[in-house]
Amino acid sequence: MNILQTRGLEVAYGGIRAVKGVDLTVRRGELVCLIGANGAGKTTTLKSLCGMLAPSGGEILYEGSPITGIPSYELVRRGxxxxxxxxxxxxxxxxxxxxxxxxxxxxxxxxxxADQDRLYDLFPRLSERRSQQAGTLSGGEQQMLAIARALMSRPRLLLLDEPSMGLAPMLVQKIFEIIRRIAEDGVTLLLVEQNAKLALQASHRGYVMESGKIILTDSAAALLKDPKVQHAYLGG
Amino acid sequence: MDILTQQLINGLVLGSIYALVALGYTMVYGILELINFAHGEVTMFGAMICLAVIGALAGNGTGLDGGVIVLLGLLAAIAVCMVMGFLIERIAYRPLRRAPRLAALITAIGVSIVLQNLAMLIWGKQYITFPPLLPLVRYELGGAVITNLQIFIMVLSCLLMAGLLVLVKHTRLGRAMRATAQAQDIAGLMGINTHTIISVTFVIGAALAAVAGVMVSAYYGLAHYYMGFMLGLKAFTAAVLGGIGNIAGAMLGGLLLGVIESLGAGYIGALTGGFLGSHYQDVFAFFVLILVLIARPSGLLGERVVERA
Incomplete structure (x- = not known):
């Protein structure tokens, strides 16, 4: 069953159409990634899905009902x-x-x-630093905090925007390990990443976005072998 | 009589009133980065509403005790000002949420003028006196005099400020207020309705302003439709002195400004050989403002200076 579906999604950002008719589907329990170059419209797409930006056209369906134009503080309550x-x-x-x-x-x-204790077990570094100002944490710790914080709302659909950005390679591995663990717990994930290789290796399916449009979609394994994807995003 | 002790007492009383008003400026600035210039007028309305209620109840054969009448006046002032705070944000500022800061700032000045004129239409241009409903008791303290009203003002201010600190630091609402102040869009992602939080901030600030307005009119025995202007500027100065956006800073800035003004007024005659008298009291507040802006623009407890139009 689809947990999320967009039909002809369009989002304009200060007069510029950043997302131009995107159709994407995420099924319950899936880990789907959205990859593409800088400025392709990935972040804008995510922001419209969680209610931070109002779409200028098209429709977003979540668990079968339209959520287009509902503000983010409401969507959190819906998961x-x-x-x-x-x-x-x-x-x-x-x-x-x-x-x-x-x-x-x-x-x-x-x-x-109970969730708080569980998350502190999952992220012992955060547990050690719980009374510290969050601004004093390292980049990796901040990313873990951001993920832990999002999980505290008990989401059914978790959207992740560039979780590996600016992190050292070892931490990137660690973050992806955490993402896999969240997926195994039954949370549906939509992941936006510039690190296409790691994202596809972790995902079931993938979408490739270019200039505000989806240009390619397939299983992650197939996309990893696709010559166009290899050439443009995997440095092959 | 010991002038220093006396001026310190007077300064702390005045300063605790400034602090209450300054909190309203600083809380709104913390969230919206807007100087709500209408805030001084809310304080004035607090005083006026209280006096209107007192006028209606006192000497009218209601047989109510003076203290009860003042208390009813205070509660009415708080209630009306809270509604005003809510409406000001809703009508004047919310439509400008995505507009340039300058538009909101000019709107704030406009709201201030509208409220002043509204008060003038309702209550006229004359001074309204605070009737002597409560017996004034004087106590000796280290060669100076402190009245029961002064003690009451300081104690109530301290209680309100302590309550506010607890609210902001230790409650779910306080966390939401701080989160909204730091990043509105991210606060929304947490499930916080930031519009509501902003409304609540205005309402709390207005309630504190109402109390301060009643205190000022009781302390000086007078209220006037124009009183909010100078009081607002002083409290704004206090907020800047403490570091605008910082709640503890507004409290510290208010108290300091009150003491500086009081000591200045007490000693200016002696310092200038009688050339300038204590009616130059107001000079000190703005002298302090200029000094702070030159020497430490982020204020005593401020963390950062944000440049925005």
């Missing part, structure tokens, strides 16, 4: 969460406050505390 590009952590809040605010929309105190 869509975004880990934004550049992490977007609250630097002047403590690590713990960042984690807590991730569960802002939830009312089940006991469940929140």
């Amino acid at each position: 869509i969460s975004l880990v934004p590009e550049g992490r977007g952590i609250f630097g002047r809040l403590t690590v713990e406050e960042n984690i807590k605010i991730g569960a802002y929309a939830r009312r089940d105190g006991a469940g929140v505390r």
Whole structure:
């Protein structure tokens, strides 16, 4: 069953059409990646899916019902969460406050505390630093915090925007390990990445975006072998 | 009589009022990076509403105790000002959320003028006196005099400020306010309705302003449709002195400014050989503002300076 589907999605950014009629589908439990060059419209697509940007045309269906134009604070309650590009952590809040605010929309105190403990187990570095200001964390720790914070809302669909950006290769591996673990827990993931190779290796399926349009879609394994993809995005 | 002690007491009383008003400026700036110049007028409305209620209840054969009448006036002022704070944000500032900062700033000045004129139409141009409903008790303190009203103002201010600090630092709402102040769009991703949080910020600031307005009118025994202008500028100065956007800074800046003004007014005559008198009191606030802007634009507790039109 489809958890997310867009039909002819268009998003304009200050008069410029950044997304020009995108159709994409994510099935429940899948890990799908959206790859493409800088400026292809990947981030804009994600921002419209989570309600940060209102589409100028087309339709977004989530769990079968239209969510086009619904603001992000509502969509979180429905189970869509975004880990934004550049992490977007609250630097002047403590690590713990960042984690807590991730569960802002939830009312089940006991469940929140249980999830918090679970995430601290998953990210021991964050546990050690819970009373520290989040702005003092390293880039990798901030990315983990951003992911942990997004998970605190118990998303059914998690959107990740460039989670590996600016991180050392070892940390990139670690982040992808975490992404796989989240997928195994049953969370559906849509991943935007410039690191196409790693993204495709982790994903079930992939979409290739260029100048605001989807130019190619297939299983991740097939895309990895596709000569066009190899040439343009995998440095082959 | 010990002039230094006396001026310190007067300064702390005045300063705690400035601090309450400064909090409104600093909280709104923290979230919207907007100087809400209408905030001084909300303070004035607090005083006017309170006096209107007192005028209606006192000497009208209601038989109510003076303290009860003042309390009712204060509560009415708080309620009306909270509604005003909500409406000002909703009507004047929300439509400009995505507009350039300058548009919002000019709108703020416009709202301020509208409110001043509204007050003038309702209550006229004359000074309104605060009737002596409560007996004034004087206490000796280290060669100086402190009144029960002064003690009340300082204690109530401290309680309100402590309450605000607890709210902002330790509650879910406070976390949402700080998150919204840091990054509105990301706060939205957390499930925070930032419009609501901004409204709440205006309403809290307006409630504090109402209390401050009542305090000022009770302290000086007067209210006037124009009183919010100077009080607003002073409180804005206090917020800048403490570091605009910083809540503890507004408290510190308010108290400091009150003390600086009071000491200045107390000693200016002696310092200038009688050439300038204590009515030059207002000079000090703006002298401090200029000094802060030159020497430490981010204020005493401010972290950063953001350049925006």
